[in-house]
Amino acid sequence: MDTDVTTYIVAGTGLFLAGVVPLARSRMISTAMAFVAVGIAAGVLPLPLPGLLPEDNRVLIERLTEVTVVVALMGAGLAIDRPAGWRSWASTWRLLGLAMPLTIAAVALLGWGLLGLAPAAALLLAAALAPTDPVLAGEVRVAGPNSEDEDVVRRGLTSEAGLNDGLAFPFVYAAILLTGTGTGNGEVGSWILRWVAWDLVGRVLIGVFLGIAVGRAFAWLAFRKWPGLAESNEGILALSATFASYGLVEAAHGWGFIGVFVTGLTIRGYERDSRYHADLHEFSHQIERLLTMVALLMFGVACGSGLLAPLTWEALLVAVLLVVVIRPVVGGLSLIGCEGSWWERSAKAFFGVRGIAAFYYLAYGIGQAPFGDQELMWATASAAVLCSIVVHGVTAAPALRRLDSWRQREAGRASPSSGIT
Numbered sequence: 001m002d003t004d005v006t007t008y009i010v011a012g013t014g015l016f017l018a019g020v021v022p023l024a025r026s027r028m029i030s031t032a033m034a035f036v037a038v039g040i041a042a043g044v045l046p047l048p049l050p051g052l053l054p055e056d057n058r059v060l061i062e063r064l065t066e067v068t069v070v071v072a073l074m075g076a077g078l079a080i081d082r083p084a085g086w087r088s089w090a091s092t093w094r095l096l097g098l099a100m101p102l103t104i105a106a107v108a109l110l111g112w113g114l115l116g117l118a119p120a121a122a123l124l125l126a127a128a129l130a131p132t133d134p135v136l137a138g139e140v141r142v143a144g145p146n147s148e149d150e151d152v153v154r155r156g157l158t159s160e161a162g163l164n165d166g167l168a169f170p171f172v173y174a175a176i177l178l179t180g181t182g183t184g185n186g187e188v189g190s191w192i193l194r195w196v197a198w199d200l201v202g203r204v205l206i207g208v209f210l211g212i213a214v215g216r217a218f219a220w221l222a223f224r225k226w227p228g229l230a231e232s233n234e235g236i237l238a239l240s241a242t243f244a245s246y247g248l249v250e251a252a253h254g255w256g257f258i259g260v261f262v263t264g265l266t267i268r269g270y271e272r273d274s275r276y277h278a279d280l281h282e283f284s285h286q287i288e289r290l291l292t293m294v295a296l297l298m299f300g301v302a303c304g305s306g307l308l309a310p311l312t313w314e315a316l317l318v319a320v321l322l323v324v325v326i327r328p329v330v331g332g333l334s335l336i337g338c339e340g341s342w343w344e345r346s347a348k349a350f351f352g353v354r355g356i357a358a359f360y361y362l363a364y365g366i367g368q369a370p371f372g373d374q375e376l377m378w379a380t381a382s383a384a385v386l387c388s389i390v391v392h393g394v395t396a397a398p399a400l401r402r403l404d405s406w407r408q409r410e411a412g413r414a415s416p417s418s419g420i421t
Contacts (some may be wrong), residue, residue, distance in 0.1 A: 003048045003049060003050055006042075006047045006048050006049055007049065007050065010038065010039070010042045010049070010297060010301075011294075011297065013038050014035055014038055014039075014293045014294075014296075014297045015293065029393070030139060030389070030392075030393030030394075030396070030397075032136050032292075032296055032355075032389045032393055033389055033390060033393045033394075035292075035293055035296035035297055035300065036296050036297075036299060036300040036303070036386070036389060037300065038297060038300060039296065039297040039298065039299060039300015039301040039302075039303065039304065040300040040301070040303050040304040041300075041304065042297075042300070042301050042304065043300060043301040043302065043303060043304020043305040044304040044305075045304075049301055049305075051305070052298050052301050052302040052305065053302055053305060053306060053307060054302070054307070054359075054362075054363065054374075054378045055374070055375070058363050058366060058367055059363075059367070061298075061359055061360075061363045062360060062363035062364055062367060064291070064294065064295055064298070065295060065356050065357065065359045065360035065363065066360050066364075067291060068135055068288065068291040068292060068295050068356050069134060069135060069165060069257065069356060069357050069360055070242055070243075070246050070256065070257065070260050071239070071242055071284060071287050071288045071291060072134040072135040072288045072292075072356075073134050073162055073165065073242075073257055073260045073261040073264065074238055074239075074241065074242040074245075074260050074261070074263065074264045074284050075134075075238075075264070075281055075284040075285050075288050076134050076141065076142075076158050076159075076161060076162040076261060076264065077162055077260070077261045077262065077263065077264020077265040077266075077267070077268060078144075078145060078238065078264045078267060078268050078277060078280050078281040078284060079141065079142040079143070079144050079145060079147075079158060079268075079281055080142055080150070080155060080158055080159060080162075080265065080268060081142075081145060081146060081147075081150050081268070081272075082150065082155055083265075083269055084159070084265060089156075089159055090338050090339065091152070091156040091160075091335055091338040091339065091340070091345075091348060092156055092159040092160050092163065094334040094335055094338060095132075095156070095160045095164070095331060095334055095335070095348070096160060096163055096164055096167055097334075098330070098333075098334035099327070099330045099331045099333075099334040099335075099349075099352075100130050100131065100164050100167065100168070102330040102333075102334070103126070103129075103130045103322070103326055103327060103330055103352075104123070104126045104127055104130045104168075104171055105126070106126075106322075106326045106330070107122075107125065107126035107129055107130065107318065107322055107326065108122045108123045108125070108126035109122075110122075110318045110321070111123075111125045111126060111318065111380075114314050114317070114318060115312070115314055115315055115318060115373075115376065115380065116373075117372075117373050117376070117377070118371075118372055118373070119178060120175050120176075120178035120179045120369070120371060121175070121371045121372055121373055121377060123171065123174060123175035123178060124172060124175035124176075124361070124362065124365045124366075124371060124377070125362070125377050125380060125381065126171070127168050127169075127171035127172045127174075127175060127361060127365075128168075128172070128357075128358045128359075128361035128362045128365070128381055129322055129354055129358050129381060129384050130164070130168055130171070131161070131164040131165050131167075131168045131357055131358075132157060132160050132161040132164055132351075132352045132353055132354075133161060133165075133353050133354055133355030133356055133357045133358070133388075134161040134162060134165060134261075134357065135288065135292055135295075135355050135356040135357065136292075136353045136354075136355030136356060136385075136388070136389065136392075137157055137158070137161045137351070137353040137355070139353075139392065139393065139396035139397060139400075140153070140154060140157045140158075140347075140351045140353065140392075140396050140400065141154060141157060141158045141161070142154045142155055142158045144278060144281045144282070144285070145268060145277040145278050145281055146277070146278065151344075151403075151404075151407065152339055152340040152344050152348075153340070153344050153347045153348050153351075153400070153403060154400075156348045157348055157351055157352075160348075161353075162261035162264075162265075163258060163261060165257040165258075165261075165357050166204065166207055166255040166256075166257035166258030166259075166261070167204065167255075167258070168357075168361065169199075169203075169255050169257065169361075170195070170199040170200040170203070170204075172361050172364065172365050173195065173199045174195055174199070175365055175369075175371075176365055176368050176369040177191045177195060179369040179370060179371065181368060181369040181370075203253060203254045203255050204254075204255055204258060205254075206249065206252050206253065206254025206255070206259075207249050207254040207255040207256065207257070207258030207259040207262065208258060208259075208262050210245070210248055210249045210252055210254055210259050211245060211249065211258060211259035211260065211261070211262025211263045211265075211266065212262055212263075212266050214241065214244060214245040214248060214249075214259070214263045214266075215241070215245070215262065215263040215264070215265070215266025215267045215270075216266055216270070218237065218240070218241045218244075218263070218267055219266065219267045219269075219270030219271070220270070222237055222267075222276065223270055223271040223274065223276070234279075235279045235280050235282060235283025235284070236283060237280060238280040238281070238283050238284040239283065239284065239287060241263055241264075241267060242260055242263075242264075242284070245259045245260045245263040246259060246260050267280070292356065295356050295359075296356075299359070299382070299385070302382075303382060303386070307378060307379065307382050308379050308382060308383065309379070310375040310376050310378075310379040311376075311379040311380070311382075311383055312376070315376060315379060315380040315383060316383055318380055318384075319380055319381075319383035319384035319386075319387050320383075320387055322354070322384050322387075323352075323354065323384060323387045323388050323391055323392075324387075324391065327349070327350070327352035328346075328349045328350045328352075329349075330349075331348065331349030331350070331352055332345065332346060332349040334349075335348060335349060343403060343406065344403065347399060347400070347403060350395075350399075351392055351396060351399075353388050353392050354384050354385050354387075354388040355385055355388065355389070358381045358384070358385055359381065359385075362377060362378060362381055
């Protein structure tokens with residue numbers, strides 16, 4: 001068989017799994033696990049497949065993961081029913097403002113002290129691995145508009161995944177600046193104030209305000225100016241809003257990831273009871289699933305073809321610690337006093353899924369500045385993503401089912417004292 005034929009066979013197998021695996025969730029097999037497993041098998045077997053290692057395909061990886069993430073962010077924004085607010089999203093702000101910076105600090109220190117990475121490379125790796133992934137967090141995300149599963153856990157993780165990708169970008173840029181790129185030297189004092197004012201604050205605000213503006217414009221056109229568009233169930237508007245928002249925000253030098261998620265939230269808040277929101281979300285979700293399948297199959301093939309060869313025991317330790325220790329601990333500490341029971345807060349802390357977005361940040365950062373130890377960074381990030389896919393893929397469905405059952409029991413205990421007279 002030639003390369004093209006083999007690629008079609010692998011892609012066909014992946015598409016088949018996309019439809020079959022959800023039926024087997026009771027056996028704790030996630031769709032992501034199945035896709036990666038097929039890719040690894042294809043990479044290990046002596047099949048004629050295209051080379052997919054990062055050093056030869058950085059631009060392809062950057063573009064594919066970028067599109068996958070922005071589509072996932074629109075779907076996340078369209079899914080959340082509860083409007084954003086300081087109190088109503090308290091756990092989200094804590095996960096963003098406390099858990100993510102602490103995760104970046106912990107991983108950067110491990111990358112520098114344990115892996116021997118230069119400070120800039122350690123910071124880039126940490127920034128890439130810190131956010132909860134909007135793509136692979138599907139198991140713990142809100143299912144869609146007006147769904148019955150929007151609880152404090154799913155809503156918190158969905159909103160966190162929607163915003164923290166954009167908020168990780170300033171730290172990616174800090175790593176780039178630390179190499180001396182764009183500053184003339186790597187001295188922190190030469191760029192730190194500009195970084196705080198522009199990258200950490202200014203570009204975030206541009207993403208928020210333009211995201212709201214684009215969302216309102218699209219919602220007004222769909223629900224007021226041309227109401228027939230909503231009645232025709234043309235879900236392609238979601239994709240149009242996704243790319244328009246991302247392009248406009250990036251053109252204005254804001255953070256496009258934040259803009260896309262905010263656009264989705266803004267559209268969702270317009271004519272909230274309309275069934276059109278479900279159509280928009282479903283269309284976005286289907287595109288996201290297709291892109292995710294391609295990305296995960298490519299990732300699996302790369303893993304089976306030598307992506308993990310540079311992995312050291314120290315790097316594997318960092319990857320495992322991130323998933324099973326660092327994120328759960330800092331997430332749990334940041335959520336003390338927030339809404340929900342101890343079990344619900346623990347679930348939000350534990351299910352910080354790592355995934356596709358990490359590869360985008362690495363590919364982007366490496367393309368912007370001369371980082372050393374690139375193969376080790378790719379191997380460490382890949383190990384962390386694999387660990388997350390397995391650990392969270394196995395535990396997400398049963399854990400959330402038990403949480404749902406617990407809530408039902410608690411509601412049953414509370415109902416007799418509700419005061420029916």
